[in-house]
Amino acid sequence: MKVAIFSTCIMDLLFPNVGIAMVEVLERFGCDTAMPVKQICCGQPTYNSGYIKDTQKVMHNEIDALLSVDADYIVGPAGSCVAMLKEYPHHLALDPQYADKAQILTDKTYEFSQFVYRVLHVENAGAELNATATYHRSCHMTRLLGERTSPFELLKHVHGLTMIPLPHLENCCGFGGMFSVKEPEISRQMVDEKVDSVLSTEAEVLISCDQACLMNIAGRFNRRGEKIKIMHLAEVLNSNVDPARITYNTDAALVAGGGTYADQNI
Amino acid sequence: MTEREVFLNHLAEASGRARHQLVDHPFAPINALPATTLSDLSAEELLDLAQNRSVDLQVDFQVTPQKKLPQVLNAWLKAQNAQNILLPTDPRLSEYGLDQWLAHLSPTPRFWQPNAGRATNLDAASHADAAISVGDYLLAESGTLTVATTRGQGRAFHFLPTHYLSIIPRSHVVPRSYQAMQAYRQALQNGTLQTSNINFISGPSNSGDIEMVLIVGVHGPLTVSYVVIDDA
Amino acid sequence: MPIKTSDQPFTTRLKESEADKFMQRAVAKAQDAQWDKRTASREDLGNWPEWRELGEQIRQHVIRYLPDYLERFGDNVEARGGHVFFASTDEEASAYIQKIAVDLDAHHIVKSKSVVTTEIDLDQKLLELPDRTLLESDLAEFILQEDDFDEPTHIVFPTLHKNRDQIQTIFEKIGYTGSNDPQEMARFARKYLRASFLEADMGITGCNFAVAENGLINLVTNEGNADLVMAIPKTQVVVMGMERLVPTMQEAAVLDTMLARSAVGQRMTSYATFCGPAMPDEIDGPENFYVVILDNGRSNALGGQFEQVLQCIRCGACLNVCPVYRHIGGHGYGSIYPGPIGAVLSPVLRGYEQFGDLPFASSLCGACSETCPVKILLHELLIKHRAVMNDRLKLDHSFNNTVMHGIGMATGTPPMFRMALDVDHAMSGAMVKHDAPTVENFSNHNGYFIHAPGMAKGWTDSRDLPRPPKHKENFRSWFKHHQEASHD
Numbered sequence: 001m002k003v004a005i006f007s008t009c010i011m012d013l014l015f016p017n018v019g020i021a022m023v024e025v026l027e028r029f030g031c032d033t034a035m036p037v038k039q040i041c042c043g044q045p046t047y048n049s050g051y052i053k054d055t056q057k058v059m060h061n062e063i064d065a066l067l068s069v070d071a072d073y074i075v076g077p078a079g080s081c082v083a084m085l086k087e088y089p090h091h092l093a094l095d096p097q098y099a100d101k102a103q104i105l106t107d108k109t110y111e112f113s114q115f116v117y118r119v120l121h122v123e124n125a126g127a128e129l130n131a132t133a134t135y136h137r138s139c140h141m142t143r144l145l146g147e148r149t150s151p152f153e154l155l156k157h158v159h160g161l162t163m164i165p166l167p168h169l170e171n172c173c174g175f176g177g178m179f180s181v182k183e184p185e186i187s188r189q190m191v192d193e194k195v196d197s198v199l200s201t202e203a204e205v206l207i208s209c210d211q212a213c214l215m216n217i218a219g220r221f222n223r224r225g226e227k228i229k230i231m232h233l234a235e236v237l238n239s240n241v242d243p244a245r246i247t248y249n250t251d252a253a254l255v256a257g258g259g260t261y262a263d264q265n266i
Numbered sequence: 267m268t269e270r271e272v273f274l275n276h277l278a279e280a281s282g283r284a285r286h287q288l289v290d291h292p293f294a295p296i297n298a299l300p301a302t303t304l305s306d307l308s309a310e311e312l313l314d315l316a317q318n319r320s321v322d323l324q325v326d327f328q329v330t331p332q333k334k335l336p337q338v339l340n341a342w343l344k345a346q347n348a349q350n351i352l353l354p355t356d357p358r359l360s361e362y363g364l365d366q367w368l369a370h371l372s373p374t375p376r377f378w379q380p381n382a383g384r385a386t387n388l389d390a391a392s393h394a395d396a397a398i399s400v401g402d403y404l405l406a407e408s409g410t411l412t413v414a415t416t417r418g419q420g421r422a423f424h425f426l427p428t429h430y431l432s433i434i435p436r437s438h439v440v441p442r443s444y445q446a447m448q449a450y451r452q453a454l455q456n457g458t459l460q461t462s463n464i465n466f467i468s469g470p471s472n473s474g475d476i477e478m479v480l481i482v483g484v485h486g487p488l489t490v491s492y493v494v495i496d497d498a
Numbered sequence: 499m500p501i502k503t504s505d506q507p508f509t510t511r512l513k514e515s516e517a518d519k520f521m522q523r524a525v526a527k528a529q530d531a532q533w534d535k536r537t538a539s540r541e542d543l544g545n546w547p548e549w550r551e552l553g554e555q556i557r558q559h560v561i562r563y564l565p566d567y568l569e570r571f572g573d574n575v576e577a578r579g580g581h582v583f584f585a586s587t588d589e590e591a592s593a594y595i596q597k598i599a600v601d602l603d604a605h606h607i608v609k610s611k612s613v614v615t616t617e618i619d620l621d622q623k624l625l626e627l628p629d630r631t632l633l634e635s636d637l638a639e640f641i642l643q644e645d646d647f648d649e650p651t652h653i654v655f656p657t658l659h660k661n662r663d664q665i666q667t668i669f670e671k672i673g674y675t676g677s678n679d680p681q682e683m684a685r686f687a688r689k690y691l692r693a694s695f696l697e698a699d700m701g702i703t704g705c706n707f708a709v710a711e712n713g714l715i716n717l718v719t720n721e722g723n724a725d726l727v728m729a730i731p732k733t734q735v736v737v738m739g740m741e742r743l744v745p746t747m748q749e750a751a752v753l754d755t756m757l758a759r760s761a762v763g764q765r766m767t768s769y770a771t772f773c774g775p776a777m778p779d780e781i782d783g784p785e786n787f788y789v790v791i792l793d794n795g796r797s798n799a800l801g802g803q804f805e806q807v808l809q810c811i812r813c814g815a816c817l818n819v820c821p822v823y824r825h826i827g828g829h830g831y832g833s834i835y836p837g838p839i840g841a842v843l844s845p846v847l848r849g850y851e852q853f854g855d856l857p858f859a860s861s862l863c864g865a866c867s868e869t870c871p872v873k874i875l876l877h878e879l880l881i882k883h884r885a886v887m888n889d890r891l892k893l894d895h896s897f898n899n900t901v902m903h904g905i906g907m908a909t910g911t912p913p914m915f916r917m918a919l920d921v922d923h924a925m926s927g928a929m930v931k932h933d934a935p936t937v938e939n940f941s942n943h944n945g946y947f948i949h950a951p952g953m954a955k956g957w958t959d960s961r962d963l964p965r966p967p968k969h970k971e972n973f974r975s976w977f978k979h980h981q982e983a984s985h986d
Contacts, residue, residue: 296551
């Protein structure tokens with residue numbers, strides 16, 4: 001099957017390690033990957049700041065770019081950005097040129113862990129990570145995308161990995177896109193509490209499916225001089241892989257979660 | 267045009283929707299959960315649930331056959347060390363076979379009296395350390411007692427006394443608010459009930475206003491007891 | 499106080515909130531405790547998603563036919579012998595209630611908790627009249643009153659910002675000599691207020707839901723004070739926002755349980771009452787019964803993109819899950835309606851001049867929308883407020899505004915973005931700190947930023963920023979090579 005990579009601007013600009021890991025994992029499970037070069041950003045920086053008009057051309061560009069490759073699926077390494085793509089049909093409902101395209105885009109777009117778990121039906125990705133770790137659940141992936149299961153299921157099967165529950169899992173890390181620079185005083189207090197929660201687990205590694213949250217939490221960790229290692233889930237699943245460990249989930253009820261946020265029970 | 271018309275016309279105009287469309291679009295609930303929730307419980311399960319949920323609220327919950335009701339009430343009054351007892355003027359006391367008990371009750375109780383005026387009755391209620399009311403329904407889901415105000419059992423009857431007990435027949439233990447509401451609405455519509463006030467009471471009064479520490483007994487009664495007469 | 503509680507600028511209020519460590523700890527503790535209680539009580543009800551759909555439907559239906567329901571309700575209140583006054587503004591409402599107190603020669607007023615009476619500044623207006631006493635009877639509101647009408651910080655727990663020692667000090671001013679034990683202090687308040695109840699000649703309450711089918715007012719409390727306000731004084735005034743209607747007592751009961759579970763994690767509040775003017779042969783209850791129905795800016799939301807906000811049943815759950823409220827508290831918002839609902843509602847009622855900062859005080863984490871029992875998509879409404887301010891009103895003329903348009907341009911135009919991808923590693927060299935980061939796998943490209951210009955300064959004031967990779971090391975370059983290699 002052919003998978004178009006939805007790279008996201010943060011990964012494109014700052015974190016090649018995440019993209020590389022994601023591509024390698026997908027290819028390990030038989031995906032033929034493509035990288036539509038004209039894609040840029042899902043549009044959240046401007047849309048969430050209330051610049052709705054400025055966001056129209058961002059969304060148009062992203063749709064044109066991602067649909068320019070004839071792929072079966074579109075997969076991205078960020079729950080938040082994928083949730084935004086899934087809101088396109090809602091945002092562009094009255095756009096005569098793009099409403100239909102937005103729906104086509106949405107129907108085949110998945111967040112990385114969702115895709116691996118629900119579409120590829122991977123149970124054990126074959127990875128090994130000898131560490132204690134905790135997982136940061138991003139707000140948009142949880143509440144807007146409605147994905148609460150996939151990353152935890154996949155992490156459960158990583159060889160050597162001990163997961164420690166993160167206290168106050170439900171609280172935002174304070175990133176919030178432009179919120180972090182527009183309301184720095186509030187954002188700092190939020191991320192400080194998150195850093196404290198992570199520290200309380202004494203985990204060696206902080207894992208997430210949203211690199212932007214990780215960048216925020218790690219940025220504060222680093223400023224405070226505290227030690228931790230951050231890893232995107234794709235990097236974890238790409239660690240020290242032994243193909244003999246790979247198993248698949250045969251549960252047919254694992255329906256691909258392809259709904260939009262409006263269907264989610266938020 | 268009246269001030270009300272001006273106000274309502276403004277709302278219609280602001281919303282861009284014409285007035286008087288409701289008559290053709292009455293409310294039709296999207297689901298029947300209020301009616302179906304807990305509706306499949308057996309009589310025993312219903313009573314058990316009522317008890318468990320009442321106990322959750324720190325309500326003292328007892329089930330008694332009617333013939334033992336006087337003993338239960340006496341024991342409760344004794345436990346409260348009741349000196350000033352308040353009772354309703356209500357035919358249900360007789361229906362529950364309490365005439366004899368009433369005749370010998372000591373200390374002599376005061377009654378909420380239909381003909382005695384506001385000051386007298388409020389005085390009786392505010393001095394009462396123990397009040398025994400007749401309840402209409404008990405909602406199993408939430409351990410909630412319901413009472414409609416009558417001439418013989420006023421509003422303050424349920425709030426001013428220090429300790430409070432209510433008697434409910436077992437046949438009036440219902441799953442949840444839905445069943446009680448249906449009964450009240452029907453009674454109000456066909457005129458068998460005339461009231462200005464219906465209370466849903468779930469346990470003693472409480473507050474979490476000081477550091478969210480639960481305090482039981484703020485303005486209303488400090489303790490609440492339900493006595494269910496096993497009339498099944 | 500009116501809706502606005504502070505003349506301080508938002509940034510000042512934030513600093514004050516951050517300095518108030520007791521408040522922050524109290525809010526965090528309250529949020530955590532409520533999280534468990536709320537979740538448990540919703541699970542115990544079962545089918546919560548379907549209950550939410552029903553709650554949403556009831557509220558949307560009422561808003562859709564609001565004038566008709568108000569008319570039906572008003573007729574039924576009058577049929578019971580009550581009076582209904584429709585007030586377009588806060589001043590009309592409070593002037594009308596002042597006049598009732600004068601006309602009926604009422605001097606001893608008791609109130610039960612009502613945020614809408616705070617909205618119309620009613621306490622102050624009544625105390626302006628000569629020779630009047632007024633007592634807030636809800637324990638929390640009583641504490642605030644005795645603390646010189648301190649501002650509330652929460653719509654359900656108004657004194658969340660006060661600790662037991664502060665409350666003890668407040669009570670000592672009115673003769674309390676006991677300890678700081680909450681139970682003991684509550685008993686003191688009970689006794690103190692009981693005397694006032696018995697001599698009260700006018701009671702004032704809010705209204706959780708107004709029942710159109712029979713003109714009764716539905717009020718929920720845990721303390722029982724509202725019921726005493728409705729039982730003892732001969733005159734009762736009910737103040738309600740115009741959107742509080744429900745078709746019948748059945749829908750009120752549905753919303754009562756959803757409210758109790760969402761607000762305090764209870765199946766029902768201790769008291770849920772349906773009341774109107776006393777019948778002629780009843781002994782207590784109000785002989786004179788007035789309902790004041792208030793617009794005061796609510797109609798601004800009708801028919802527009804903010805109409806959903808009128809669905810609100812004031813449970814406060816959105817405050818209890820909000821990570822921003824957790825840190826800035828009620829006073830940070832500077833509105834009697836704080837938290838996510840306040841950030842949406844306050845600008846609707848009073849405009850962006852007063853409350854334009856609030857819609858930006860959210861990370862859009864969606865916890866509010868997730869918990870709302872009547873499915874108000876609060877985080878979306880916050881974005882809509884931002885859009886009105888930016889796109890339509892052009893309120894933001896700052897440097898940041900220019901930058902945001904620039905970001906829109908850059909993220910919508912592939913060649914510009916490619917330029918950004920190419921230059922930023924090199925360009926950034928001068929601002930980079932080259933020490934080894936303490937966080938592993940955070941910045942893998944020779945250093946990280948500790949200072950950045952422009953908008954990014956907000957980031958680097960408290961966080962380090964990873965340094966971008968060189969062009970040949972970025973993801974796109976890697977992918978190109980990777981693809982060429984695999985096709986060889």
